[in-house]
Amino acid sequence: MGYANAAFDLLKRSAIPPYPQFYELLYTYATGVNPSLNNRINAVFRSGVSPSTDLAEALYNEFLRSDLNERMSSVSERMHARIESVHDAIDAAMTTANAYSGSLQSATGDLERDLGGDAMRELASRLLFETRRMQDTNRELERKLEASRDDISALQRDLDDVRRESMLDPLTKIANRKSFDDGLADAIEEARQSGVPLCLMLVDIDHFKSFNDSYGHQTGDQVLRLVAMTLKSNIKGKDLAARYGGEEFVAILPSTDLKGAMIVAENIRKAIQAKELLKRSTNEKLGRITASFGVAGFKPSDNASSLIERADQCMYAAKRAGRNRVVSEDELIEITEMPAADVSAA
Known part of the structure; x- marks a missing residue:
């Protein structure tokens, strides 16, 4: 009851809504079982900054919220979206490459015949258009692959964090x-x-x-x-x-x-x-x-x-x-x- 009263008193003095997560935050602070949390809150009090709901939410999310499953789900969804994006880019590149190959084969057949000046210019114009389209598709694929590389690096870091957290006992914070x-x-x-x-x-x-x-x-x-x-x-x-x-x-x-x-x-x-x-x-x-x-x-x-x-x-x-x-x-x-x-x- 002493911890509970202290938590409610802090909620009142800080003008923070008495939502369950904020009560848990300040109850934990009152017990002193989480030194890192207490050091952070004490620093806020010493700074003279008025506590806010946003600050309380951020502290709760950092120190107390158990969102391992949510984070795993988020990483999985992001990975799925990135893979789908790369697949779409590769499919588009393959479609364009196939079309370009067909155009080259057609041009090879045309070049085997005697072509007049106008026909040769038309063929060159068509090949130039197809080449530029192929270049644009390749650039788009490179852009998406580059973005995927950065995203996958970030996802790898997130997965490493989640894995480390999954190997800890939630109460004592040592290995499970x-x-x-x-x-x-x-x-x-x-x-x-x-x-x-x-x-x-x-x-x-x-x-x-x-x-x-x-x-x-x-x-x-x-x-x-x-x-x-x-x-x-x-x-x-x-x-x-x-x-x-x-x-x-x-x-x-x-x-x-x-x-x-x-x-x-x-x-x-x-x-x-x-x-x-x-x-x-x-x-x-x-x-x-x-x-x-x-x-x-x-x-x-x-x-x-x-x-x-x-x-x-x-x-x-x-x-x-x-x-x-x-x-x-x-x-x-x-x-x-x-x-x-x-x-x-x-």
Whole structure:
């Protein structure tokens, strides 16, 4: 309610219509979950420029609107229109070329006969006309092909943007499950061919369901974003952080052995634990987040499923051992021999 009241107050003070998208924009600003959006809006406030409906619409479209399907449809329509235009130009050029070829054949037959001066001039005039028409058609085709080249370059950029967006999790803005599946397949293939080490890290937020039930899904979403940001900021190079599903995250660590992967996982565990949650509206302290980690190394006999399965077993071993810890497959046998604790509220 504190965020809602703040959003409505900003709508009133800015004289922006309380349309749903503008409420969402300022509600998101009030929560502070999108730093880029907040920086932009704060800059507007500092500039002294009066907010307008157009400005609010532009900010909403830039930061919040999920228009992936619309953009895909737009790119498809533009591509179709451009291809049709090129086809029409090619058809016209072929028709003109066929007519020109026919005229040349006819002229060849005429030239084989004795022609008088008037007939020769008429033939030359006709060939000149057909040649100029052919030149005009070719120029038109060149113009359309040139325009198509520019359009196709722009379409390629749009398609690249859409593809990148389609590979991101919309909530956390890190790689989604599809991107992870593709990345893991590539990493396994590279490790198999080159012999370099490869590790997989699986991360699960401890007691997330209880946290979500106690403080609401909005706060739960902020926790997911926080963990995703922490995970992504603590890996580098060719490493890939992704949301695996629900409150589970995963990181692919190419060229990293098990010892190195354990160090990375421990650093991330400490970074997550160091962050204390605060409810902005009431300054109520909600406690700290912790997460359990499982780390497995690639073996020549592995495929994606077996590698994920071992990392998953390690992660659940960390849960059974008391949560908020990192377990590697080297430790798995030792951990699983300990008495199992209840992990139903994981």
